[in-house]
Amino acid sequence: MEEGKEMKIARFSSCRGVAFEINANRCSPFAIESPTKPERSTGTWHWIPWTRNNSFKILPQPQAISPTRSRASSHFCDINIDADDDVELEFLSEVQDIEKNQEKVKVLPKTEQPKRNSRLSIILLDQGFTVYKRLFMVCITLNMLALALSISGHFPYAKSKATLFSISNILALTLSRSEAFLRILFWFVVKTIGKPYVSLRIKTSTTLFLQSIGGIHSGCAISSIAWLVYSLVIAINDDKTTSSPEILGVAFTILSLITLSSLAAFPLIRHLHHNVFERIHRFSGWLALILLWLFILLTISYDPSSKTYQLTISKMVKKQECWFTLIITIVIIIPWLSIKKVQVCVTAPSNHASIIKFEGGVKPGLLGRISPSPLSEWHAFGIISDGKKEHMMLAGAVGDFTKSLVSSPPKHLWIRSVHFVGLPYLVNLYQKVLLVATGSGICVFLSFLMQKNEADVYLIWVAKDIETNFGNEIKELVEKYSKEKVIVHDTAVCARPNVAEISVNAATNWNVEVVIVTSNPEGSRDVVRACNKAKIPAFGPIWDS
Known part of the structure; x- marks a missing residue:
């Protein structure tokens, strides 16, 4: 803008009913700079959203701010600015009127905007060969290798214990999703390697494994089905008829229930019909566990010669299948005892x-x-x-x-x-952490601001209509934290920022060890990728984490 020329401003108004402090000293993370002093800048424009009845002003901002408007989304962690095309065109027209004879603002036509992938494609296809997928493949590979050796006759123990291998996989998948077991595991990890002298590489590798442990759950579920099918084939082809029709019937029912539970957990079904997935997964799992006990008791007590059932305690305590199933039962029951x-x-x-x-x-x-x-x-x-x-x-x-x-x-x-x-608990592993949240994702981080921690915590929060949507109570919780460690960006007053770029710059300036982000799938992915590209370890929620 030419020197000596001032932009005419009718008045300054907050947007969408959000009250903001005009404070050049920025004593509050919610303050914005006073508009009284005209500035000169070569940076990009920082747009303040407006309505037809409001006046507006364009403030110069760093390159990290991108004047773009996001699509509507059903996810509350998304950072979006809801504006129809007419309002946006009118806004651009006013900008050009103010800046006539100046350099025009470049805005990509709507047809040139980058295509956004669906949430499901981002979750499943756009995250690369993640640790989750690697753990899934490791479980599948090891089990299929053992199965192949058993079928070829090179692993006779597995052939005689095919049912035990299936139950072992069920035990592993149960532990990898047990809230009680994971609580103990995460606590143990933080206590043992959450020390300043432990290398950052060990900590980040452990974090990757722990947040991706769901891959073991999925891999062992598929493997348990394969072993159970193998066990049934052996029983059917057994000339000695060591299994009765009742045992085979129960085994087939268990196989059907586990298969149904796995199909319900297929990402497309789980994403589109989560309540259906949750109920099928829970009730088919419970019924399969009950039938598994029945299967074990029938198998232990069945006498092929007389074709009768004789159950004794001594037989039960000698069977590994019985002990494995007991552990599975205890692990599943524990969370329900705390309801x-x-x-x-x-x-x-x-x-x-x-x-x-x-x-x-x-x-x-x-x-x-x-x-x-x-x-x-x-x-x-x-x-x-x-x-x-x-x-x-x-x-x-x-x-x-x-x-x-x-x-x-x-x-x-x-x-x-x-x-x-979950992932937020692993903040305790590190000494200096940057927390990045959008929308309601802030809730998993606020306790770190309110309580004394061993980790030195910094925060970036990007959301829309902060005071209106989240209330004064949440706003004040953020304001009470050290102002030098907080960046707050309200997209109702300021344009949607490039969160990934802001995160990288903040992580560099604050010299943090690691960045942990909670956002929608696309936002989390972008922040993690940008930080990793800048050689900064970063973690965000993943599918089935």
């Missing part, structure tokens, strides 16, 4: 989110499950707590249940009192 109905206080700062408050403090990095009906559905959320008297969950209204929390706030909910762990 209880509790009183909650639900408030809705907007139609887009609700805040659910519970009694009791919780340590940082833990997540919780809540349900309106424990046998039908469970929903996982990050936990916000100061570690003292209470904790709360921030639930974006994106599904039937979360929308009902806004429209009809319940007085009671079912919870699992034993909280579980």
Whole structure:
């Protein structure tokens, strides 16, 4: 802009009902610079969204800000600016009127905008050969190798113990999804290698493995089906008829249930019909476990010579299948023993989110499950707590249940009192961490801001209509943290930023060890890729993590 010329501004107005501080000193992460002093900049423009009735101003900003508008999305962690084409064209027209005789703003035509992949394609196809997929392939390869050796006669033990191999895989897949077992495993890892003298490479490799352990679950599920089919084929072709029709019938039923459960977990079904997947997976799994006990008891007690059943305790304790199945049963039952109905206080700062408050403090990095009906559905959320008297969950209204929390706030909910762990818990492994969140993804990180931790934590939060959508309480929790360690970007007032570029720059400036991001699949992928390209270790949620 030429020197001596000033842009005419009718007035300054906040957008979409969001109040922001005009503070040149930026004492608050929610403050923006005062518009009273005209500046000269060679950077790109920072656009403030507006409506037809509002005045506007264009402020110069760093190159990290990209004047783009995102598509609509059903995911509350998405950072989007809802504006129709007419408003956008009118906005651009006003910009050009103000900047006549100046360099024109370059805007890509709509047809030239990069094509966005679907969420499912990003989750499954656009993340490369991940550690999750590698663990899946390792489990499949090892099991198929053992199966091939058994079929060829080079592994006679496996042929005589085909059922045991199937149950062993079921045990492995159960442990890899057991919240109690993983809670202990993550705690042990943090206590043993979460020390300053342990190399960063060991920590990041461990983090990759732990967040991808679902690959073992999936790989062992497929392998258990293969071993069970092999066991049935051996039983059917056995000339000695060591199995009765009842045993074969129960085995076929177990095979059908496990296969049904695996098909329901197929990504397309799980993505489009999650409640269907959850119920089939749960109830078919329970029924298969009951039938597995029946199968083992029938097998142990069956006498082929007399074709009768004689069960004794001595026979049971000698069978490995019996002990493996007992462990599986205990691991599955443990989470259900912690279920209880509790009183909650639900408030809705907007139609887009609700805040659910519970009694009791919780340590940082833990997540919780809540349900309106424990046998039908469970929903996982990050936990916000100061570690003292209470904790709360921030639930974006994106599904039937979360929308009902806004429209009809319940007085009671079912919870699992034993909280579980995930990627956020592994913040405790490191000494200096950058946390990147979009939308309601902030909830899994807020406890690290509220409680004293061994890790030095920094935060980037990008969201839309922060005060309106999330309420003043959430905003104040962020404001209380050290202002030198927080970057907050509201896309209702500022244009959608390049979150990946901001994350790389912040990680470099703050000299952090690792970046952990919670966003939608595309956003998480972009941040992780950008950081890895800059040689900065980064982790984000993955499919089935």
